[in-house]
Amino acid sequence: MNNLGTNLQEQIHKLTDELNRTSKLAKIFEDFIDSSYDPIFITDKNGYGFKMNKAYTRVTGATKEQLMGKHMNDLKEQGIISDSISMHVLEKKERLTMVQKVNGKELLVTGNPIFDENGEILYVVTNLRDISTLNQLKIELKQTKALADQYLQELEFYHKKDHIISHDGIVANSDKMLKVIDLVQKIALVLSTVLLLGESGVGKELIANLIQKLSSRANQPFIKVNCAAIPKDLLESELFGYEKGAFTGADSKGRAGLFEQADKGTIFLDEIGEMPLHLQVKLLRVIQELEVRRIGGGQSKKIDIRIISATNKDLESMVVRGEFRQDLYYRLNVVPIKIPSLRERKEDIPVLAFYFLKKLNQKYNLNKQLSDAAITQMKTYSWPGNIREMQNLIERLVVTVESEMLDSHHFSFNHQYLSQSLTTEKTLKEVVQDLERTMIMEAMVQYRSTRKAAKSLGISQSTLVKKMQRLGFQQTDYVLHQ
Numbered sequence: 484m485n486n487l488g489t490n491l492q493e494q495i496h497k498l499t500d501e502l503n504r505t506s507k508l509a510k511i512f513e514d515f516i517d518s519s520y521d522p523i524f525i526t527d528k529n530g531y532g533f534k535m536n537k538a539y540t541r542v543t544g545a546t547k548e549q550l551m552g553k554h555m556n557d558l559k560e561q562g563i564i565s566d567s568i569s570m571h572v573l574e575k576k577e578r579l580t581m582v583q584k585v586n587g588k589e590l591l592v593t594g595n596p597i598f599d600e601n602g603e604i605l606y607v608v609t610n611l612r613d614i615s616t617l618n619q620l621k622i623e624l625k626q627t628k629a630l631a632d633q634y635l636q637e638l639e640f641y642h643k644k645d646h647i648i649s650h651d652g653i654v655a656n657s658d659k660m661l662k663v664i665d666l667v668q669k670i671a672l673v674l675s676t677v678l679l680l681g682e683s684g685v686g687k688e689l690i691a692n693l694i695q696k697l698s699s700r701a702n703q704p705f706i707k708v709n710c711a712a713i714p715k716d717l718l719e720s721e722l723f724g725y726e727k728g729a730f731t732g733a734d735s736k737g738r739a740g741l742f743e744q745a746d747k748g749t750i751f752l753d754e755i756g757e758m759p760l761h762l763q764v765k766l767l768r769v770i771q772e773l774e775v776r777r778i779g780g781g782q783s784k785k786i787d788i789r790i791i792s793a794t795n796k797d798l799e800s801m802v803v804r805g806e807f808r809q810d811l812y813y814r815l816n817v818v819p820i821k822i823p824s825l826r827e828r829k830e831d832i833p834v835l836a837f838y839f840l841k842k843l844n845q846k847y848n849l850n851k852q853l854s855d856a857a858i859t860q861m862k863t864y865s866w867p868g869n870i871r872e873m874q875n876l877i878e879r880l881v882v883t884v885e886s887e888m889l890d891s892h893h894f895s896f897n898h899q900y901l902s903q904s905l906t907t908e909k910t911l912k913e914v915v916q917d918l919e920r921t922m923i924m925e926a927m928v929q930y931r932s933t934r935k936a937a938k939s940l941g942i943s944q945s946t947l948v949k950k951m952q953r954l955g956f957q958q959t960d961y962v963l964h965q
């Protein structure tokens with residue numbers, strides 16, 4: 484009996500030791516999985532939550548109470564987990580990896596099966612990696628890269644722009660305009676007679692200025708004459724001058740004409756197509772003989788002038804129709820320079836738009852910006868008034884749009900007049916005239932000044948006046964519309 488008692492006591496002792504060792508091991512095991520920085524989750528062979536570490540709660544927010552002893556399929560049904568890697572591992576009996584969400588948090592999970600000696604799964608141990616931070620980093624990296632690309636683009640843009648802007652306020656990016664500037668640089672010095680051709684607002688006057696600035700006559704007089712703006716009956720005396728007593732109302736001392744004033748320098752005859760035929764003969768003589776005779780004067784005076792002329796008219800057709808002298812045309816057309824319309828060089832649209840925006844921001848002390856979509860929208864438009872129209876539109880938007888960003892919807896070019904006219908059976912000429920009439924009327928009602936109206940329409944004042952005469956405008960037309 485005593486022996487039996489001693490044996491039992493020894494057995495109990497052994498068992499207690501064993502139990503102590505096991506619980507120590509369990510504690511070590513728990514400490515061990517808790518020390519892992521990455522979350523660990525263990526399910527038993529039936530798919531019930533068995534163990535999880537502190538990192539699991541830290542990363543997912545899910546607690547032991549929520550998960551331990553719970554079946555994975557139930558947790559999935561409750562939406563706590565999006566899927567269960569443990570269930571897939573139990574089914575496939577192999578290590579698997581997938582992306583799974585716990586409490587909405589995206590995790591990269593790897594489930595490892597633990598087998599017994601018979602090859603049956605005892606547990607599935609799952610390691611989890613928080614990839615939301617990784618994803619966030621990926622997004623940030625993408626954003627940084629996009630920003631870097633944008634800066635690079637802007638840098639290239641400004642690099643190019645700086646190079647181009649150095650041509651005295653002439654901004655260009657297109658090959659077509661760069662070729663024009665190239666040609667201008669070549670001919671500026673040789674003092675050849677230049678004829679600038681191109682639609683209204685393309686920059687003919689700007690190019691004329693550049694030719695003058697680059698020439699050896701940069702410091703000599705530069706006389707600009709807008710042949711369309713000076714009333715026809717005054718043009719002759721303005722150009723050629725007059726002697727005292729030449730006509731009633733004339734200055735008693737007589738006056739030098741613009742040709743004489745341009746002596747040793749350059750004269751810019753803008754809108755040369757508007758020069759009346761009888762003055763064309765006199766102009767031809769000035770160019771051929773290089774001398775002028777004032778009205779009422781007997782003697783001619785030698786002059787040394789360079790002539791730059793410009794027109795938006797088709798002079799060749801005018802010659803054919805007998806509206807422009809052929810000999811004068813040849814004399815003026817020594818070096819023709821055609822300045823392309825803005826729609827023929829859409830690459831210039833962004834550089835010009837940013838250039839005008841910058842200038843206007845400085846002028847009005849603002850910080851307006853242009854969206855990419857706005858630039859794209861501008862590229863789709865045909866710009867009949869060319870650069871002048873664009874400049875005016877941007878100015879109008881800079882001062883009227885409240886938001887900092889000028890966006891595509893601000894550039895919704897209005898074709899309503901056109902669509903109205905097109906619904907009726909009219910000829911192209913009539914449609915164009917309707918459109919011109921409507922737009923001019925609106926501008927005149929709004930501004931009541933041809934200068935301001937022309938500016939808003941993107942045409943020169945003289946073009947507007949001519950159009951109004953042609954369309955038979957009366958002052959009462961737009962005054963009555965007030």
Ligand SMILES: Nc1ncnc2c1ncn2[C@@H]1O[C@H](COP(=O)(O)OP(=O)(O)OP(=O)(O)O)[C@@H](O)[C@H]1O
Pocket residue numbers: 652653654655681682683684685686687688689690753794795835870871874942943946
């Ligand atoms: N390349 C350019 N860069 C910057 N500004 C430009 C450029 N081209 C034209 N402009 C601007 O556009 C406006 C119209 O240009 P400009 O008066 O030279 O045109 P134009 O062809 O002479 O017009 P018009 O035939 O109607 O007299 C001006 O304000 C000018 O400064």
